Amino acid sequence: MDNERYSRQLILKGFGVEAQNKLINSRILVIGAGGLGCPILQYLVTAGIGTIGIVDDDTISLSNLHRQILYATNDIDQPKVKVAAKRLRLMNPETHIVEHELRLDKSNIFNTIESYDIIVDGTDNFDSRYMINDVCAILQKPLIFAAVAGFEGQLAIFNVKNEQGIATNYRDLFPISPLPGEVSNCAENGVLGVLPGIIGSMAAAETIKLVTGIGQPLISKMLHYNLLNQATYTLNISPGNDYFLPESKADFLLSNEEQLCPKTPVFEEIDLATMQLLQEEASALVIDVREKHEFPLLNKEIFLQVPMSEFNTFVQNNIAAESIVLLCQHGIRSVAAAELLQEKYGHTKKIYSLKGGISKWRNHFLTKQNE
Structure with a gap:
C-alpha cells in the first residue's frame, strides 16, 4: 500500500x-x-x-x-x-x-x-x-x-x-x-x-x-x-x-x-378526472406530500399539506376520512405515502395516489394556484 x-x-x-x-x-x-x-x-x-x-x-x-x-x-x-x-x-x-x-x-x-x-x-x-x-x-x-x-x-x-x-x-x-x-x-x-x-x-x-x-x-x-x-x-x-x-x-x-412484479397494488393509482370526482365527496381528504418549498403552491383549503419528511409522525394520528388521495410532484412519494397508510388501515379505508403527480397535470394545478 x-x-x-x-x-x-x-x-x-x-x-x-x-x-x-x-x-x-x-x-x-x-x-x-x-x-x-x-x-x-x-x-x-x-x-x-x-x-x-x-x-x-x-x-x-x-x-x-x-x-x-x-x-x-x-x-x-x-x-x-x-x-x-x-x-x-x-x-x-x-x-x-x-x-x-x-x-x-x-x-x-x-x-x-x-x-x-x-x-x-x-x-x-x-x-x-x-x-x-x-x-x-x-x-x-x-x-x-x-x-x-x-x-x-x-x-x-x-x-x-x-x-x-x-x-x-x-x-x-x-x-x-x-x-x-x-x-x-x-x-x-x-x-x-x-x-x-x-x-x-x-x-x-x-x-x-x-x-x-x-x-x-x-x-x-x-x-x-x-x-x-x-x-x-x-x-x-x-x-x-x-x-x-x-x-x-x-x-x-x-x-x-x-x-x-405483481400488477395488483394494495392501493389505487388514479388520474386527474378520478381525483376530481373524489374531491366532490365530502368524506375524501386530499393530501399534498411535497415539501413546503415546492411549487406550484396549492390552496390549503382544498389540499392538506403534510410533507413527506413529516409523514411518519402524521400517520400516527387517526384520519376520519373514508377516502384519502395523495399527491406529490411526480407520483413517486405519494405511492410511498399510500403504502404507509395501507400498512396502518389495510382495506378499511380507500387510499389513492395521483399517477404522474402534479407535473403530469401541471396546467390544472397552475389554475388552482391562482384560485
Missing part, C-alpha cells in the same frame, strides 16, 4: 490504517457506469478499494457527457466499461478493476454478483433494480441503492441488519414494479448534470462507511435529496409482507415476472 496516496484519510481521527486495510481487502461491484456510476467508481477507486467490478453494456453518447464525468468527446461510441476501466486504472493502479461488459439478466446475474462483498446499484430502470434487489436478498449481499429523478435523488442501504437485527430490501419500500412508461426516466424528464454527481458521491461515501464501520450508514433508511434548495429528509424503512420474494436461486430462476 502506498501510504502517501491515502495520507489525507489515513490521518483522519477514527479512520487510520485499520480502516484503509478494510478498503484494500474489499470487493465492490458497481452496476451501471453512467451518471451515478461514474462518481461512485471514481471516489471508490481513489479511496483505495481493493477490487472493483464494473457492469454496463452501453456505449458512450454525446448526451452522456454533461454528467458522466469519466468520459470525453473522443470516447463517443466506445464501450463505457472499457473507457471507465482505463481511466480508473490511471487514477489508481493499486485497485484491481474487473470489466463486466454485459447486461445483467437471469442467466448471468448470480455468477456476476456472487464474488463481491457489496453491490452498488446505479442503474436507471426498474427491471434491473428489482432483479438486483431480489438476487442480493437471496445471497444476503449488502445493496447500496442510488437513484435520481428531475432535481431529486434517493439513497438507501438494504440487506444489512440494523441495531434491532432487522434487514430490509427495496421491495419493503416499493413492493410493486411500475408498469412500463408509468415512471419517466432521465431521458424523458431530464437531469441536471451535477445531481448524479452529488448522489453518486453520497453513495460512494455510504459504501466506504459500510466497509470500514465508521459513522452511521443509511441502513434501512431512505435519504431524499432536493437539489433546488439543498433540503434532505430521511425515511425509516420497515419490513413488509405484501410482496413475493424468491427464497433461493432455484426459486428465482423458476419464478415468472408476474410473481416478481
Whole structure:
C-alpha cells in the first residue's frame, strides 16, 4: 500500500490504517457506469478499494457527457466499461478493476454478483433494480441503492441488519414494479448534470462507511435529496409482507415476472378526472406530500399539506376520512405515502395516489394556484 496516496484519510481521527486495510481487502461491484456510476467508481477507486467490478453494456453518447464525468468527446461510441476501466486504472493502479461488459439478466446475474462483498446499484430502470434487489436478498449481499429523478435523488442501504437485527430490501419500500412508461426516466424528464454527481458521491461515501464501520450508514433508511434548495429528509424503512420474494436461486430462476412484479397494488393509482370526482365527496381528504418549498403552491383549503419528511409522525394520528388521495410532484412519494397508510388501515379505508403527480397535470394545478 502506498501510504502517501491515502495520507489525507489515513490521518483522519477514527479512520487510520485499520480502516484503509478494510478498503484494500474489499470487493465492490458497481452496476451501471453512467451518471451515478461514474462518481461512485471514481471516489471508490481513489479511496483505495481493493477490487472493483464494473457492469454496463452501453456505449458512450454525446448526451452522456454533461454528467458522466469519466468520459470525453473522443470516447463517443466506445464501450463505457472499457473507457471507465482505463481511466480508473490511471487514477489508481493499486485497485484491481474487473470489466463486466454485459447486461445483467437471469442467466448471468448470480455468477456476476456472487464474488463481491457489496453491490452498488446505479442503474436507471426498474427491471434491473428489482432483479438486483431480489438476487442480493437471496445471497444476503449488502445493496447500496442510488437513484435520481428531475432535481431529486434517493439513497438507501438494504440487506444489512440494523441495531434491532432487522434487514430490509427495496421491495419493503416499493413492493410493486411500475408498469412500463408509468415512471419517466432521465431521458424523458431530464437531469441536471451535477445531481448524479452529488448522489453518486453520497453513495460512494455510504459504501466506504459500510466497509470500514465508521459513522452511521443509511441502513434501512431512505435519504431524499432536493437539489433546488439543498433540503434532505430521511425515511425509516420497515419490513413488509405484501410482496413475493424468491427464497433461493432455484426459486428465482423458476419464478415468472408476474410473481416478481405483481400488477395488483394494495392501493389505487388514479388520474386527474378520478381525483376530481373524489374531491366532490365530502368524506375524501386530499393530501399534498411535497415539501413546503415546492411549487406550484396549492390552496390549503382544498389540499392538506403534510410533507413527506413529516409523514411518519402524521400517520400516527387517526384520519376520519373514508377516502384519502395523495399527491406529490411526480407520483413517486405519494405511492410511498399510500403504502404507509395501507400498512396502518389495510382495506378499511380507500387510499389513492395521483399517477404522474402534479407535473403530469401541471396546467390544472397552475389554475388552482391562482384560485
